[in-house]
Amino acid sequence: MEIDNKIMITCKESTFLISKKQQDKLSRAEKMKLQLHLMMCKHCRKFAEQISFIQKGIKRLRLKIEAQSANITLSVEQKAKIKEALHNQKK
Amino acid sequence: METNIDPNSWVDDYSDNLYRYAIVRVNDAQMAEDLVQETFLAGLKNLHTFQGKSNTQTWLIAILKRKIIDHYRKKSSRKEYSFDEPDERFADKMMMKDQWVKEKAPLSWNINADEQLENEEFMQILKACIKHLPEKWASCFVLKVMEEMKSDEVCKELELTSSNLWVILHRARLQLRECIEKGWL
Numbered sequence: 001m002e003i004d005n006k007i008m009i010t011c012k013e014s015t016f017l018i019s020k021k022q023q024d025k026l027s028r029a030e031k032m033k034l035q036l037h038l039m040m041c042k043h044c045r046k047f048a049e050q051i052s053f054i055q056k057g058i059k060r061l062r063l064k065i066e067a068q069s070a071n072i073t074l075s076v077e078q079k080a081k082i083k084e085a086l087h088n089q090k091k
Numbered sequence: 092m093e094t095n096i097d098p099n100s101w102v103d104d105y106s107d108n109l110y111r112y113a114i115v116r117v118n119d120a121q122m123a124e125d126l127v128q129e130t131f132l133a134g135l136k137n138l139h140t141f142q143g144k145s146n147t148q149t150w151l152i153a154i155l156k157r158k159i160i161d162h163y164r165k166k167s168s169r170k171e172y173s174f175d176e177p178d179e180r181f182a183d184k185m186m187m188k189d190q191w192v193k194e195k196a197p198l199s200w201n202i203n204a205d206e207q208l209e210n211e212e213f214m215q216i217l218k219a220c221i222k223h224l225p226e227k228w229a230s231c232f233v234l235k236v237m238e239e240m241k242s243d244e245v246c247k248e249l250e251l252t253s254s255n256l257w258v259i260l261h262r263a264r265l266q267l268r269e270c271i272e273k274g275w276l
Contacts, residue, residue, distance in 0.1 A: 010189035010190060011189065011190045011191050012188075012189050012190075015261070015265070016257075016261055019257070019260060019261040019264050019265075020257055020261070022236075022260075022264075023235060023236070023242065023260070024242070024257075043191040043196040043197055044191075046196075046197040046198075046199065046200075047197045047268070049200075049202065050197060050200055050202070050268055050271075050272075051264055051268065053200070053202050053208075054217070054264065054267055054268060054271065055236070056208060057208055057213065057214070057217050058217070058221075058236055058237060060208050060214070061214055061217055061218060062115075062237050064214065065115050065118070066115050069111050069114050069115050070111070072107075072110065072111055072114060073107045073110070074106050074107060074110050074124065074127070078124055079102050079103070079106055081128075082102050082106060082127065082128045082131060083098060083099050083102050085128055085131075085132060086098035086099075086101070086102070086131055086132065086135055087098065089132055089135055089136070090098060090135060
């Protein structure tokens with residue numbers, strides 16, 4: 001979605017910028033337009049808050065999954081299966 | 092060159108670490124096990140390229156990482172109706188016309204502190220909602236947001252233009268947000 005020259009942007013454009021901001025720097029013009037829009041639009045303010053909450057949540061989730069997996073191991077049977085596959089290929 | 096490595100000792104020494112690395116990233120035990128096996132097989136086959144420049148585990152993890160990206164690439168290339176849906180229609184369905192329509196506007200989540208992130212219920216819903224994303228979107232999302240890969244790398248791997256990637260990530264966020272709101276409030 002291209003954000004063109006106008007100063008007032010729509011909610012659709014604003015949500016796109018909010019999303020983009022999560023992984024990319026906005027240009028100065030984009031920043032300004034977004035700020036102006038957020039000043040006037042409470043829905044998009046909520047949206048922005050929620051999107052950054054979700055982003056944090058995802059990072060947290062990832063750490064949690066890592067912590068939960070810290071002691072997981074393959075069973076003896078699973079390892080035997082892999083060894084067998086390796087032997088078969090080596091032949 | 093090492094020609095008589097013992098695959099048994101490879102498995103004993105490295106399989107658990109590889110398995111953990113994979114399961115965190117694919118979130119599927121069977122798939123993780125398969126990827127570990129494929130990694131060892133590929134390692135054995137390409138032993139000649141391993142010249143002891145790095146340690147064995149680093150080398151095997153690099154192969155595994157490649158396999159995981161391939162896994163997401165395969166997932167994301169499956170045909171999915173929603174990716175072909177015109178942008179306009181999607182946006183209208185998800186949220187709004189040019190402005191928010193009343194029944195789609197974000198509700199108050201009451202998120203005033205990070206402690207909400209400790210909320211087990213929220214985490215469960217977030218997890219379930221990520222699972223519900225169309226596979227192509229989920230692949231982009233996992234590689235870019237969870238794996239924190241560079242955008243141009245993600246684009247290259249998933250054969251997307253950068254504007255495609257932004258649109259997909261945006262749609263994924265719209266859908267995630269709505270899904271969480273429905274499940275949580």
